Amino acid sequence: MDDRKLRILAAVVDEYVTTGEPVGSKAIAALPDINVSSATIRNDMAVLEQLGLLEQPHTSAGRVPTFQGYKLYIEKCMSGAQLPEDEKQRLDSMFDGDGALTEDGLIQSATSALAEITKCAAVAVNAMPQFSVISKVEVIPTGKRLYVILLITSAGNIKNKACRLEFDLNDEQLQFFTAFLTEHLHGVSLSDLSPEMFDQLVTAMGAYMATLSPLVQGLYELSRDMMRQELTVNGTRNLLTCQELKTQDIVEFMENQDVIMPILNDTFSGIHVMFSEDARRENPQQTFVIGNSSMIVGQYRKDGRTAGRLGIIGPMRLNYAKVIPYLEYFTEKISNLISEKEDDET
Amino acid sequence: MDDRKLRILAAVVDEYVTTGEPVGSKAIAALPDINVSSATIRNDMAVLEQLGLLEQPHTSAGRVPTFQGYKLYIEKCMSGAQLPEDEKQRLDSMFDGDGALTEDGLIQSATSALAEITKCAAVAVNAMPQFSVISKVEVIPTGKRLYVILLITSAGNIKNKACRLEFDLNDEQLQFFTAFLTEHLHGVSLSDLSPEMFDQLVTAMGAYMATLSPLVQGLYELSRDMMRQELTVNGTRNLLTCQELKTQDIVEFMENQDVIMPILNDTFSGIHVMFSEDARRENPQQTFVIGNSSMIVGQYRKDGRTAGRLGIIGPMRLNYAKVIPYLEYFTEKISNLISEKEDDET
DNA sequence: TGCTAGCACTCTATCTCTCTGAGTGCTAAT
DNA sequence: ATTAGCACTCAGAGAGATAGAGTGCTAGCA
Numbered sequence: 001m002d003d004r005k006l007r008i009l010a011a012v013v014d015e016y017v018t019t020g021e022p023v024g025s026k027a028i029a030a031l032p033d034i035n036v037s038s039a040t041i042r043n044d045m046a047v048l049e050q051l052g053l054l055e056q057p058h059t060s061a062g063r064v065p066t067f068q069g070y071k072l073y074i075e076k077c078m079s080g081a082q083l084p085e086d087e088k089q090r091l092d093s094m095f096d097g098d099g100a101l102t103e104d105g106l107i108q109s110a111t112s113a114l115a116e117i118t119k120c121a122a123v124a125v126n127a128m129p130q131f132s133v134i135s136k137v138e139v140i141p142t143g144k145r146l147y148v149i150l151l152i153t154s155a156g157n158i159k160n161k162a163c164r165l166e167f168d169l170n171d172e173q174l175q176f177f178t179a180f181l182t183e184h185l186h187g188v189s190l191s192d193l194s195p196e197m198f199d200q201l202v203t204a205m206g207a208y209m210a211t212l213s214p215l216v217q218g219l220y221e222l223s224r225d226m227m228r229q230e231l232t233v234n235g236t237r238n239l240l241t242c243q244e245l246k247t248q249d250i251v252e253f254m255e256n257q258d259v260i261m262p263i264l265n266d267t268f269s270g271i272h273v274m275f276s277e278d279a280r281r282e283n284p285q286q287t288f289v290i291g292n293s294s295m296i297v298g299q300y301r302k303d304g305r306t307a308g309r310l311g312i313i314g315p316m317r318l319n320y321a322k323v324i325p326y327l328e329y330f331t332e333k334i335s336n337l338i339s340e341k342e343d344d345e346t
Numbered sequence: 347m348d349d350r351k352l353r354i355l356a357a358v359v360d361e362y363v364t365t366g367e368p369v370g371s372k373a374i375a376a377l378p379d380i381n382v383s384s385a386t387i388r389n390d391m392a393v394l395e396q397l398g399l400l401e402q403p404h405t406s407a408g409r410v411p412t413f414q415g416y417k418l419y420i421e422k423c424m425s426g427a428q429l430p431e432d433e434k435q436r437l438d439s440m441f442d443g444d445g446a447l448t449e450d451g452l453i454q455s456a457t458s459a460l461a462e463i464t465k466c467a468a469v470a471v472n473a474m475p476q477f478s479v480i481s482k483v484e485v486i487p488t489g490k491r492l493y494v495i496l497l498i499t500s501a502g503n504i505k506n507k508a509c510r511l512e513f514d515l516n517d518e519q520l521q522f523f524t525a526f527l528t529e530h531l532h533g534v535s536l537s538d539l540s541p542e543m544f545d546q547l548v549t550a551m552g553a554y555m556a557t558l559s560p561l562v563q564g565l566y567e568l569s570r571d572m573m574r575q576e577l578t579v580n581g582t583r584n585l586l587t588c589q590e591l592k593t594q595d596i597v598e599f600m601e602n603q604d605v606i607m608p609i610l611n612d613t614f615s616g617i618h619v620m621f622s623e624d625a626r627r628e629n630p631q632q633t634f635v636i637g638n639s640s641m642i643v644g645q646y647r648k649d650g651r652t653a654g655r656l657g658i659i660g661p662m663r664l665n666y667a668k669v670i671p672y673l674e675y676f677t678e679k680i681s682n683l684i685s686e687k688e689d690d691e692t
Numbered sequence: 693t694g695c696t697a698g699c700a701c702t703c704t705a706t707c708t709c710t711c712t713g714a715g716t717g718c719t720a721a722t
Numbered sequence: 723a724t725t726a727g728c729a730c731t732c733a734g735a736g737a738g739a740t741a742g743a744g745t746g747c748t749a750g751c752a
Binding site for chain 3: 725731732733734735737743752
């Protein structure tokens with residue numbers, strides 16, 4: 001695999017990515033940094049095709065990269081692609097405005113910005129929040145027999161849930177319950193909460209059991225709610241405009257977005273590019289719903305530990321050299337912003 | 347407009363709705379309850395066409411209803427269409443399960459069920475919540491310089507927001523602030539909250555002003571958040587499978603769902619059917635983004651007063667006789683369930 | 693040995709032409 | 723008022739024909 005062949009591969013990818021048409025030998029010969037004739041290029045292309053890096057839609061058409069071609073391109077031809085400095089600044093200013101942004105908010109803006117910029121779908125999941133612990137449980141009366149349970153974790157997640165009881169609680173009961181919950185749940189990891197544990201809680205309440213068990217039930221549901229990994233998807237509609245993706249597939253993905261969860265969770269460190277063809281070969285039960293698509297995943301960290309993943313789903317024909325730096329930027333940015341916060345708090 | 351012509355119109359609509367093909371005179375003559383020859387039907391159809399109720403895609407094709415044809419059909423030919431009793435029961439059981447369902451939850455299940463059943467997009471908005479009043483404001487310390495504001499309205503809406511202060515509050519400050527807020531805000535209608543009012547609040551706090559103003563700011567944002575009418579849209583993807591709707595239009599709608607808000611808010615009482623062609627004629631700045639579509643809107647009530655609207659957006663070629671009873675059912679069901687709750691509470 | 697010019701060949705996309713059949717409108721008969 | 727019959731229209735499918743982009747191969751050149 002000499003240098004010229006790599007340059008030709010890169011040229012085919014670049015050209016195809018921008019035009020969407022199969023690339024012929026003449027078009028490549030016309031490029032300024034290629035100084036051989038089209039015949040030579042034809043020979044090289046034939047070799048690249050034998051290596052499985054290029055393919056022809058039909059005999060008399062130009063060449064198109066295969067997913068292996070893209071892989072090699074990403075690996076060898078675009079190392080160190082960077083976001084221009086002014087673009088970085090433009091994006092930075094987008095985040096400057098609101099210092100009080102929550103992690104959810106950051107993920108929302110990042111995915112929607114990524115989707116907008118790349119014209120792809122952008123996805124994110126938080127890491128399994130099993131290690132965060134309960135930092136506060138509060139029960140607040142809000143109306144006749146109506147109570148709100150407030151659950152707050154060390155990771156700063158807040159959720160509430162309304163509960164209706166059979167009877168009103170008096171102050172003593174309320175105080176007992178709040179104290180009871182704080183005693184038993186403060187500092188407990190979400191992953192340690194089990195139905196059994198809640199059963200034990202209910203029995204441990206003794207005389208209050210009957211009255212308060214709906215609240216415990218509510219609390220259990222709330223904790224389950226918090227345990228759930230949240231999948232954020234933005235810009236799926238962008239995919240509808242790519243002709244190389246089947247509308248059918250996109251609709252299927254819209255209807256059943258969760259199928260990408262295992263893929264997102266499996267990814268190793270760094271930026272990872274996957275292709276649907278590839279995935280289908282390794283793992284016949286199609287987790288990758290959309291044919292001819294690729295998925296690029298990176299992770300964001302909170303104080304050095306993976307806190308979630310951010311990715312792009314788009315057609316295989318994608319401007320990787322442009323898109324990957326953006327993804328790198330956003331994961332880095334989110335990591336900084338949420339870690340900064342944590343610093344700030346402790 | 348004699349009875350036979352109406353029957354022919356109905357037959358064309360029914361046939362076209364099921365097959366999607368223009369309907370010819372022979373097809374109608376073959377129907378059991380039509381006992382005239384195809385030539386007679388041709389004559390009648392020509393009249394219906396002159397009246398603007400039917401049209402031909404091209405000279406040698408069958409007839410297709412115009413939106414005015416659908417209108418007349420809905421008005422004259424399908425009065426009293428009802429949901430079969432067993433279907434009602436099936437749906438009833440869907441709601442039976444969870445008595446603790448919130449209004450939001452009900453809207454979610456109703457729109458997704460409607461979307462599923464009708465294969466259209468289902469939409470809902472709550473009525474402007476300007477009349478609900480604040481029933482509780484709470485400030486809860488949750489970490490170093492970190493506070494959660496909890497806002498609850500008489501309508502049972504609960505929202506929280508995290509706020510970070512410059513300094514920690516001591517107990518006295520916290521108590522003062524809670525009492526202060528309760529005094530000034532309890533029973534105040536959301537629509538009366540204005541930036542000016544919050545400014546006054548801040549100045550009225552006197553010495554506490556500097557410390558607490560971020561909380562007041564947070565509270566203001568929270569109240570704005572609650573004032574927002576929430577648009578729920580479900581099943582837009584269903585529209586992608588209708589060939590008579592342009593993908594382009596659907597994508598535009600997905601990107602900018604809010605444009606239907608004014609339409610939803612304008613509707614009068616009862617079930618209302620609107621057609622994009624119609625709307626475009628009356629109101630050239632296209633609020634109805636999707637061409638060839640129709641929108642059916644009904645309202646749900648809470649204790650007799652309109653509490654929100656529920657609607658379906660689909661192609662003009664829609665089985666109105668099937669869909670409208672479903673919409674009626676769901677609006678009625680939601681009205682009952684949320685009103686029941688209100689009874690229960692007061 | 694590596695590169696290039698030239699040429700015959702392949703194959704898709706596009707255009708035109710024709711043909712078929714569904715459906716109509718009109719007229720004359722019942 | 724209804725119907726049978728007939729000529730007419732027009733979209734859509736199918737069949738060639740054509741153009742042009744791109745290839746592989748061969749022979750010649752540095």
